[in-house]
Amino acid sequence: GQNIDQPTEMTATEGAIVQINCTYQTSGFNGLFWYQQHAGEAPTFLSYNVLDGLEEKGRFSSFLSRSKGYSYLLLKELQMKDSASYLCAVRDTGFQKLVFGTGTRLLVSP
Amino acid sequence: DAGVIQSPRHEVTEMGQEVTLRCKPISGHDYLFWYRQTMMRGLELLIYFNNNVPIDDSGMPEDRFSAKMPNASFSTLKIQPSEPRDSAVYFCASRKGGSPLHFGNGTRLTVT
Numbered sequence: 001g002q003n004i005d006q007p008t009e010m011t012a013t014e015g016a017i018v019q020i021n022c023t024y025q026t027s028g029f030n031g032l033f034w035y036q037q038h039a040g041e042a043p044t045f046l047s048y049n050v051l052d053g054l055e056e057k058g059r060f061s062s063f064l065s066r067s068k069g070y071s072y073l074l075l076k077e078l079q080m081k082d083s084a085s086y087l088c089a090v091r092d093t094g095f096q097k098l099v100f101g102t103g104t105r106l107l108v109s110p
Numbered sequence: 111d112a113g114v115i116q117s118p119r120h121e122v123t124e125m126g127q128e129v130t131l132r133c134k135p136i137s138g139h140d141y142l143f144w145y146r147q148t149m150m151r152g153l154e155l156l157i158y159f160n161n162n163v164p165i166d167d168s169g170m171p172e173d174r175f176s177a178k179m180p181n182a183s184f185s186t187l188k189i190q191p192s193e194p195r196d197s198a199v200y201f202c203a204s205r206k207g208g209s210p211l212h213f214g215n216g217t218r219l220t221v222t
């Protein structure tokens with residue numbers, strides 16, 4: 001089975017940096033994904049890590065430690081439009097299922 | 111690329127009625143997934159197909175739920191009979207091989 005934990009909610013200020021953590025316990029692992037979901041919309045792909053280390057993509061970075069079962073999503077220079085839910089998801093071996101955590105709701109205030 | 115297309119966007123029905131949700135995946139994608147999203151449980155995987163064949167339906171809640179994929183460009187999720195606890199947003203998603211999932215805009219189902 002798979003267990004994925006994320007904080008339920010976080011708040012931050014426009015222009016700041018925020019780190020959203022994700023821990024997982026899985027029977028198999030073949031990559032970790034981060035998705036962004038605005039209220040009432042579909043999740044959209046943000047980043048993917050399969051090897052340990054940091055992946056940077058503009059204002060967003062994602063880190064993975066497979067030995068610790070840990071990932072984080074780092075958002076820099078926060079903007080109001082970054083207010084959304086951020087979903088951590090783990091893919092099992094063989095490129096099959098993608099299992100999601102319950103998501104972290106981020107509120108960015110002026 | 112039109113993206114994953116789901117219909118209807120909203121469905122309101124009475125308890126006991128049959129509900130059919132529809133999905134057209136992105137052309138060329140060989141995997142199709144059905145997820146259900148609620149505030150309490152987040153995104154739950156219900157079933158997924160590879161090349162139109164159901165691979166894992168262990169997430170389907172009970173026999174009232176069924177899904178089909180008669181061809182590469184169409185899938186349905188049926189609930190019969192529907193119950194109030196089935197109220198949720200149902201997402202269809204597709205991908206090609208190991209690429210990231212692309213989600214449709216979802217169907218918001220309300221069962222009264």
